[in-house]
Amino acid sequence: METNGIIENNRTQMRRGVLEYSILLILAAGDEYASSIIQKLKDVNIIVAEGTTYPLLIRLKKLGLLNYRWEESTQGPPRKYYMITEMGREQLAGLDAAWNELSNGIATIKKSAGK
Amino acid sequence: METNGIIENNRTQMRRGVLEYSILLILAAGDEYASSIIQKLKDVNIIVAEGTTYPLLIRLKKLGLLNYRWEESTQGPPRKYYMITEMGREQLAGLDAAWNELSNGIATIKKSAGK
DNA sequence: AAATAGTACCTTGTGTTGCAAGGTATTCTA
């Protein structure tokens, strides 16, 4: 393993925990299709691969947190629009709490470290 | 998989990316031994298992981000005190940037979602 | 001196999951 890769690897690790959370956040704001979700994440510097996103959406669908509908596009193949379910919103609230707790935890450690 | 477990599972995932970061933060403030690190993390609600921590410390040592020294204890077996290296501090700076970027990204999405 | 409790260290096996690399299908344009 390269010393060089530590940071990049950790960026991946950090994203990891937050992916479901941020996807639910995006869908809480409105229905989106996979490519659009990936783009929106990229816009805020959260780079995620297709091979990550598609299986994740399918997983969340199976868990009942998402649903989808097909919709025609004026330019290109049809799109699978995902929407958040009631259960999804409940879980999102829990993830929100988890994220806040983690952020606060890190902030506290940083303060102790005099950073 | 239980619907019930989604949140707990995601807490784990979220911790995951942040573990190396928070351990380096703690050691940047001063040398500590494993059990003490685990306790300090627990104090800020970041619960991490021994089976996670020991291999991680060994990995960071191998990567040259940490060193350690043995030290006698007045009550119990000797302790392995870990300390951060110069390279560790450099990497920590990178992780700090990664964390800030991620936090900002999430914050932006949350704002868009009107949360 | 033997047994127990407390502290500290560590390892193994399992399950989850992000990603790179590949693939298919549809529509539009040259």
Next chain:
DNA sequence: TAGAATACCTTGCAACACAAGGTACTATTT
């Protein structure tokens, strides 16, 4: 009709957190 663009999806690999187990040393009780 060939290519580009957009959208979907799958497979195999590798990383790694954790539960559950273990060892070793010290202090305390019996």
